[in-house]
Each structure stands twice: as structure tokens, then as C-alpha cells.
Amino acid sequence: EAQVTQNPRYLITVTGKKLTVTCSQNMNHEYMSWYRQDPGLGLRQIYYSMNVEVTDKGDVPEGYKVSRKEKRNFPLILESPSPNQTSLYFCASCFNRGGGYTFGSGTRLTVV
Amino acid sequence: QKEVEQDPGPLSVPEGAIVSLNCTYSNSAFQYFMWYRQYSRKGPELLMYTYSSGNKEDGRFTAQVDKSSKYISLFIRDSQPSDSATYLCAMSVAAGNKLTFGGGTRVLVKP
Numbered sequence: 001e002a003q004v005t006q007n008p009r010y011l012i013t014v015t016g017k018k019l020t021v022t023c024s025q026n027m028n029h030e031y032m033s034w035y036r037q038d039p040g041l042g043l044r045q046i047y048y049s050m051n052v053e054v055t056d057k058g059d060v061p062e063g064y065k066v067s068r069k070e071k072r073n074f075p076l077i078l079e080s081p082s083p084n085q086t087s088l089y090f091c092a093s094c095f096n097r098g099g100g101y102t103f104g105s106g107t108r109l110t111v112v
Numbered sequence: 113q114k115e116v117e118q119d120p121g122p123l124s125v126p127e128g129a130i131v132s133l134n135c136t137y138s139n140s141a142f143q144y145f146m147w148y149r150q151y152s153r154k155g156p157e158l159l160m161y162t163y164s165s166g167n168k169e170d171g172r173f174t175a176q177v178d179k180s181s182k183y184i185s186l187f188i189r190d191s192q193p194s195d196s197a198t199y200l201c202a203m204s205v206a207a208g209n210k211l212t213f214g215g216g217t218r219v220l221v222k223p
Contacts, residue, residue: 098207
């Protein structure tokens with residue numbers, strides 16, 4: 001089944017404890033992206049990648065890091081999480097020729 | 113003012129009715145237009161994908177894009193209770209480029 005897989009689905013952590021949210025897609029998509037969804041603010045892009053070793057900032061990159069060492073994987077790293085990073089996170093991927101993004105099921109992160 | 117505006121709803125309709133959703137936008141560079149459906153606690157699911165102006169139909173769904181008015185629409189015919197969800201419009205300047213989303217419209221289809 002063609003899909004974007006995120007792990008974990010739910011995570012509660014403490015301020016300052018480094019964490020990684022993994023994302024993997026099996027569709028051979030070139031483009032991958034991370035979004036966060038917050039009430040009243042909607043979906044906002046954090047980082048995106050156009051291909052292996054090519055990444056760039058989105059609208060809200062502060063406090064996040066990403067890497068794209070393999071085409072299928074695009075992990076999101078929070079080096080020192082803070083409570084304002086409590087949110088619902090989505091990974092998404094698509095072909096570089098377009099066709100719309102396929103989204104993962106989401107990771108609900110709570111930072112206390 | 114937001115780049116993409118969408119009425120948050122909720123929009124409540126009886127089963128079998130036509131659901132009409134729309135978004136307006138301000139960036140004339142947008143060329144790719146999408147509609148996503150999102151159920152509670154789930155990821156957005158792509159419903160319709162269109163390029164530039166025109167209409168596109170897929171089963172019970174019809175998407176319309178009017179670039180001259182900066183206005184896009186989604187129509188759902190013969191609505192079902194299972195269509196109850198939040199509908200998000202999204203658009204981008206180039207294929208695969210960053211998506212700019214509307215805030216979403218919550219739709220309730222009552223049996």
C-alpha cells in the first residue's frame with residue numbers, strides 16, 4: 001500500500017529533551033515536507049526537501065531540524081523542545097511533477 | 113489578511129444535499145489547486161487536484177477554479193453522513209512546491 005508512515009503517533013516529552021519523529025514513504029516521491037497543525041493557525045510548513053541532501057526552510061522552521069540522507073526518509077528533529085512546539089505534526093510527500101501531496105497520519109506531540 | 117481565506121463553518125446539510133465549499137486567495141501566482149478532506153485525528157486526504165482554471169469532476173466531487181476572480185470551489189453531490197469532515201483547500205505556485213492552506217471548513221451531513 002502506498003503510504004507515508006510517521007512514528008510515533010503520540011508523544012509526551014519534557015522541555016529540553018531531544019526527540020526525533022520519523023517519516024518514511026514508499027512511493028519514490030522526490031518531495032517531502034513537514035507541517036504542523038494548530039487550532040486557529042491551520043497547517044503551516046516547517047521544512048521541505050526537494051530530493052536527497054536538498055532541504056530548505058518553510059514558514060515556521062525555528063526550533064526544528066531535518067535531514068534527507070535517503071530518498072524515502074525525512075526525519076524531524078527537535079533538539080531542545082519547548083511547550084510552544086506542542087502540536088499535531090504531519091509529514092507529506094509528492095512527485096516533483098506535482099499531483100498533490102500524500103500525508104501521513106500525524107504525530108501528536110505534547111511538551112511539558 | 114490571510115493569503116487563503118476559507119469559511120470555518122460548520123456547514124450543516126441534510127443527507128443527499130449538495131455541499132458547496134469555496135476559498136478565495138490573494139496570490140495571483142498560485143497555479144495548482146487542491147482540496148483535502150480531514151477526519152478527526154487523521155491526516156489530510158487528497159480529494160481533487162487541478163492545474164490553472166477550469167472544472168474537474170471525479171465521482172460525486174466537482175472542483176472549479178476561477179483564477180480571474182481568485183476563487184475556487186468544491187461541490188459534493190448526494191452527500192452522505194460519511195462526508196462529515198473538515199475540508200481544506202490548498203494551493204501552490206509550482207508543482208510539488210509549498211502548499212498554502214485555507215483554515216478548513218467543517219461539514220456535517222445529517223442523516
